Amino acid sequence: MLIAAFALAFSGAAAEAPRPPAEIVAEAPASDWRALDPENTLYIDLEDGGRVVVELLPALAPEHVAQVKTLAREGYYDGLDFYRVIDGFVAQGGDTNADDPKTRKSLGSAKPQLTAEFDAPVTDDPPFTPLGDADGFAAETGFVKGFPAARDAAAKREWLVHCYGAFAFGRNDGADTASTEFYVTLAPQRYLDRNLSVFGAVRQGMQYLQGLPRGDAAGGIISEPEKRAKFTIRVAADVPQAERTPLQVMKTTSASFRELIEARRNRPEAFFKFRPDHTDVCAVGVPVRPEE
Amino acid sequence: MLIAAFALAFSGAAAEAPRPPAEIVAEAPASDWRALDPENTLYIDLEDGGRVVVELLPALAPEHVAQVKTLAREGYYDGLDFYRVIDGFVAQGGDTNADDPKTRKSLGSAKPQLTAEFDAPVTDDPPFTPLGDADGFAAETGFVKGFPAARDAAAKREWLVHCYGAFAFGRNDGADTASTEFYVTLAPQRYLDRNLSVFGAVRQGMQYLQGLPRGDAAGGIISEPEKRAKFTIRVAADVPQAERTPLQVMKTTSASFRELIEARRNRPEAFFKFRPDHTDVCAVGVPVRPEE
Numbered sequence: 402m403l404i405a406a407f408a409l410a411f412s413g414a415a416a417e418a419p420r421p422p423a424e425i426v427a428e429a430p431a432s433d434w435r436a437l438d439p440e441n442t443l444y445i446d447l448e449d450g451g452r453v454v455v456e457l458l459p460a461l462a463p464e465h466v467a468q469v470k471t472l473a474r475e476g477y478y479d480g481l482d483f484y485r486v487i488d489g490f491v492a493q494g495g496d497t498n499a500d501d502p503k504t505r506k507s508l509g510s511a512k513p514q515l516t517a518e519f520d521a522p523v524t525d526d527p528p529f530t531p532l533g534d535a536d537g538f539a540a541e542t543g544f545v546k547g548f549p550a551a552r553d554a555a556a557k558r559e560w561l562v563h564c565y566g567a568f569a570f571g572r573n574d575g576a577d578t579a580s581t582e583f584y585v586t587l588a589p590q591r592y593l594d595r596n597l598s599v600f601g602a603v604r605q606g607m608q609y610l611q612g613l614p615r616g617d618a619a620g621g622i623i624s625e626p627e628k629r630a631k632f633t634i635r636v637a638a639d640v641p642q643a644e645r646t647p648l649q650v651m652k653t654t655s656a657s658f659r660e661l662i663e664a665r666r667n668r669p670e671a672f673f674k675f676r677p678d679h680t681d682v683c684a685v686g687v688p689v690r691p692e693e
Numbered sequence: 694m695l696i697a698a699f700a701l702a703f704s705g706a707a708a709e710a711p712r713p714p715a716e717i718v719a720e721a722p723a724s725d726w727r728a729l730d731p732e733n734t735l736y737i738d739l740e741d742g743g744r745v746v747v748e749l750l751p752a753l754a755p756e757h758v759a760q761v762k763t764l765a766r767e768g769y770y771d772g773l774d775f776y777r778v779i780d781g782f783v784a785q786g787g788d789t790n791a792d793d794p795k796t797r798k799s800l801g802s803a804k805p806q807l808t809a810e811f812d813a814p815v816t817d818d819p820p821f822t823p824l825g826d827a828d829g830f831a832a833e834t835g836f837v838k839g840f841p842a843a844r845d846a847a848a849k850r851e852w853l854v855h856c857y858g859a860f861a862f863g864r865n866d867g868a869d870t871a872s873t874e875f876y877v878t879l880a881p882q883r884y885l886d887r888n889l890s891v892f893g894a895v896r897q898g899m900q901y902l903q904g905l906p907r908g909d910a911a912g913g914i915i916s917e918p919e920k921r922a923k924f925t926i927r928v929a930a931d932v933p934q935a936e937r938t939p940l941q942v943m944k945t946t947s948a949s950f951r952e953l954i955e956a957r958r959n960r961p962e963a964f965f966k967f968r969p970d971h972t973d974v975c976a977v978g979v980p981v982r983p984e985e
């Protein structure tokens with residue numbers, strides 16, 4: 402029955418067969434891509450090699466973006482490490498003494514606590530591109546400037562969601578307790594949506610985070626500090642041009658991206674025998690490529 | 694409104710506060726756990742160290758389980774490697790010449806092609822434990838003997854789904870073309886459900902697969918053979934007792950597991966400020982622990 406519905410959906414376009422995802426991405430015009438803005442890009446460079454490129458979205462969580470850039474620019478993160486790594490969940494980095502004002506690393510001009518930015522008022526800037534499929538965790542899902550997102554039109558709120566490679570600040574039990582520690586999701590964790598402030602996404606280098614040593618102690622902590630992977634974090638704009646990693650992201654407002662969503666939903670390739678006629682905000686994947 | 698609904702759901706049990714997941718798992722009685730059956734457990738041992746423990750479920754895909762055990766027992770996989778690894782998608786292992794009867798490794802007494810076992814008739818043996826939440830990819834999701842699964846009661850079919858760590862055979866365009874190559878999902882890939890025969894799940898060692906070198910060539914292939922991670926695969930029953938990895942899996946028919954689903958859905962911990970009153974078949978996680 403689902404397969405019949407799929408065939409029907411394309412019956413009006415018999416002359417033009419639906420294109421598979423790889424073809425859509427390969428043939429997307431230059432105008433359907435945008436370069437990463439170096440002012441809103443972080444490089445997490447691991448001491449043992451490997452660069453994780455994180456794009457930040459100030460629109461929905463401006464205080465968190467400002468804070469992480471201040472911390473990166475003042476060298477706060479340099480020499481800190483991924484001290485909590487749980488397979489299939491998160492890699493968390495920062496200062497293990499962050500909660501103790503006496504022993505923690507100096508915050509410099511950064512704030513000791515941030516007001517939660519779990520969600521933000523719905524605006525049209527940047528625009529929200531609806532996915533168009535039902536979702537169990539949110540009233541509606543879609544994309545905001547290349548980031549998987551959700552919104553509740555009745556409550557007039559929108560937020561970034563925890564798909565693969567979401568970048569967010571950790572916190573304690575209080576909502577307004579985030580300050581310096583960050584995590585990256587190693588698998589989708591939608592139940593964390595609106596419970597933490599997501600304000601970025603890894604655009605390249607997830608394999609380095611997936612390759613980190615896992616925690617062996619309670620809560621996923623790596624008990625031996627010398628086994629934790631050290632890093633530096635810099636804002637791309639502060640890095641000499643020759644050392645940057647120039648990437649482009651497909652515009653999620655583009656015709657190519659809308660076609661990609663449809664291809665993910667309907668899987669036109671001959672390989673597929675069963676088509677659920679459904680996709681998920683975390684299953685679409687926002688294409689990234691090296692700048693040409 | 695969702696939070697109000699959550700409070701209401703527990704108003705009849707005011708004396709007994711809902712327990713968080715960690716507590717449910719820690720306090721589950723011995724009778725709510727089962728040991729892995731060595732006859733239906735594979736050890737994928739990587740040449741450079743690290744054991745991936747895979748539990749097989751013969752009930753829904755008996756031909757695939759029989760085939761992988763025959764291949765493992767005849768040493769077919771020993772010395773082969775993970776030659777296709779795509780971050781956030783799959784790690785695939787086997788013989789790169791598997792499609793060419795002239796150059797492929799001898800299949801021994803294994804079959805050259807398997808009839809697809811994408812799904813199976815609904816039976817009560819083993820029983821299906823419904824999750825109870827809506828799902829976009831299937832009519833209904835739940836668990837069959839510790840494996841995330843789905844079913845279509847109207848069509849009377851059930852199948853294992855592609856959550857994190859699903860173990861399945863790859864195939865070519867034809868439905869009945871699987872033979873020896875296997876993959877493990879490095880993130881949920883629900884769109885593959887009913888398109889490939891899932892017949893196992895990784896119970897321990899995902900970090901070794903996440904740490905594999907990624908493909909650099911088209912289709913995620915690792916172009917330099919010497920960079921591919923070699924392995925052996927053995928059936929646990931054939932491994933001397935002292936070299937086994939004895940694990941227990943929480944029974945998904947148990948009261949502890951039903952309570953765990955509820956805790957994943959409602960997140961009773963004080964940490965959570967927003968509760969979607971929803972969970973997903975891939976977000977529950979089936980607890981595993983060392984045998985005591």
